[in-house]
Amino acid sequence: MTRPVLMGLGCYLALFAAMLGQNTAYQPDPDWRAPEEAASKPNPLANRPAAAAGGKKLFLRNCAECHGEDGSGILKKHSADLHLPVVQEQKDGVLYWKITNGNPDRGMPSFSKLPELERWQLVLFLRTLKPADKQP
Numbered sequence: 001m002t003r004p005v006l007m008g009l010g011c012y013l014a015l016f017a018a019m020l021g022q023n024t025a026y027q028p029d030p031d032w033r034a035p036e037e038a039a040s041k042p043n044p045l046a047n048r049p050a051a052a053a054g055g056k057k058l059f060l061r062n063c064a065e066c067h068g069e070d071g072s073g074i075l076k077k078h079s080a081d082l083h084l085p086v087v088q089e090q091k092d093g094v095l096y097w098k099i100t101n102g103n104p105d106r107g108m109p110s111f112s113k114l115p116e117l118e119r120w121q122l123v124l125f126l127r128t129l130k131p132a133d134k135q136p
């Protein structure tokens with residue numbers, strides 16, 4: 001497909017998503033960057049996929065009010081669509097650091113009050129979300 005056609009398609013998709021209230025146009029804040037040391041931390045629960053179920057409960061309790069129950073973001077809250085490749089491409093350590101520290105200036109609170117393992121459980125759950133363009 002040619003570039004203009006693709007761009008046109010992108011606009012339609014964004015418009016459709018906006019009607020659903022999702023935030024598919026979300027772009028991460030370039031100034032919100034995890035230090036290298038935090039970014040390279042592996043998820044200690046990586047080989048415990050069953051822990052993602054607990055992560056989902058934590059997500060519904062702490063995160064769904066802004067990111068939606070399915071994690072696709074809420075346009076009005078400017079929250080991230082967590083299915084997007086721009087989010088999923090980031091390392092576990094980076095997502096953990098972002099959940100821990102938040103980006104209060106742009107509306108994402110810090111969750112440093114949650115126990116460390118619960119934060120890693122949340123990261124595990126985020127990995128179960130499919131990229132938006134792969135949804136049926």
Ligand code: HEC
Nearest residue numbers: 028029062063066077078079080098103106107108111122
């Ligand atoms: C009060 C609303 C609110 C709550 C509650 C909230 N978030 Fe967010 N979240 C946001 C907003 C707004 C952004 C976008 C921040 C930005 O633009 O930099 C965001 C961004 C993120 C990002 C980063 C995307 C990126 O830019 O890389 C992740 C990951 C995330 N949230 C996960 C969570 C998780 C997990 C929880 C629950 C523990 C949670 N959020 C709870 C509002 C919220």
